[in-house]
Amino acid sequence: MPAARPAPLAVLAACLTLATNVAWAQASKLPITAEQRRVADQVASAGVPLSELAPNAPDSHTVVAGDTLWDISKLFLKSPWRWPELWGMNRDQIRNPHLIYPGQVLMLVKSDGRARLQVGQSVGGANGTVKLSPQMRISALENGAIPSIPMHLIQAFLTDAVVFDTDELARAPRVVAAQEGRVLVGSGDLAYARGDFGSNTDFRVFRKTRPLIDPTTKEVLGYEAPYVGTAELIRPGEERPSPDGKSMEVVPATLKIQQIKQEVGVGDRLAPAPQRDLEQYMPHAPEREIKGQIAAIYGEAMQAGQNQIVALNRGKRDGIERGHVFALWRNGESVMDKTERPEGQLIKLPDERHGVLFVFEVYERVSYALIISVKEPVKAGDRFTQP
Incomplete structure (x- = not known):
């Protein structure tokens, strides 16, 4: 039939x-x-x-x-x-x-x-x-x-990662002490912090930021904050007269540590937890030509492969949108051509396309992309173009 x-x-x-x-x-x-x-x-x-x-x-x-x-x-x-x-x-x-x-x-x-x-x-x-x-x-x-796209590859990242346009975390509330004099605390423990908490009660905890640098211009594109965990403000701090009445004593705010990716320590900074938009992401090509470079590999790695995250040196100001797809290029090697003369001549091989990037988070001057496919390891400085 x-x-x-x-x-x-x-x-x-x-x-x-x-x-x-x-x-x-x-x-x-x-x-x-x-x-x-x-x-x-x-x-x-x-x-x-x-x-x-x-x-x-x-x-x-x-x-x-x-x-x-x-x-x-x-x-x-x-x-x-x-x-x-x-x-x-x-x-x-x-x-x-x-x-x-x-x-x-x-x-x-x-x-x-x-x-x-x-x-x-x-x-x-x-x-x-x-x-x-x-x-x-x-x-x-x-x-x-x-x-x-496979949301499990980026969903945790959307909750955890953040880029600040300025190094505002340097002025953000900070953890100054831990429960029972400990250096590090985990989920369910108390920590103490000082700073301006505003009207917020839910916070994300970050370690010291690192600047994201444009590989070519050396411009600071933003400050990437390594995520530590979350905390809830359960008691505000205050200043009150000392028992002898001769001075003021500082009482820090009390935090309860919630979920953690790593233990919270003295010096970690606090930022209000934003509402995250976990919408669908639809792949599409940019409407105009956009090209740039990999600014950094997310995390501690020096190179990245398929299903890993990279930071791009382009953002909203450059027309980058969530869902944009870009081609990854490998720089052509410099080799010696000895076919015509004994001493040889230095030549550069053509650049080769070897992967695809998918943008899923965009900031003003930087964006994050998922490596959908790639043939060779990706490193900072590699370039991307229209797909």
């Missing part, structure tokens, strides 16, 4: 994944940029050229738990960051890429040198036949919609 042919687009429109009003309202808050829509509109009517498909693009793919839009794009397209084109293959059905769910079947339909995706449901059949059937699915966004 031959496999069933995909139904006409007009019929397949009934296969839309329908979310509740709440789910759609939530989805509408997720970032879909003008550039993403432009690309999707561009390919929606005609599809994608077959030359842009991955060499082993499958005829169909059933979305499973753990999939990401990046994973699915990688199955069908040569460049997974070009997800808007995958979405645009059938804009009528994939109205919102944030609302693709496990269990949906994506069918790759090829005709006249073009390719489109159609959405259906695997209903079984003889000899592995896959059919497309009208399907209504009502589901809240947070109940299974697949993410854009």
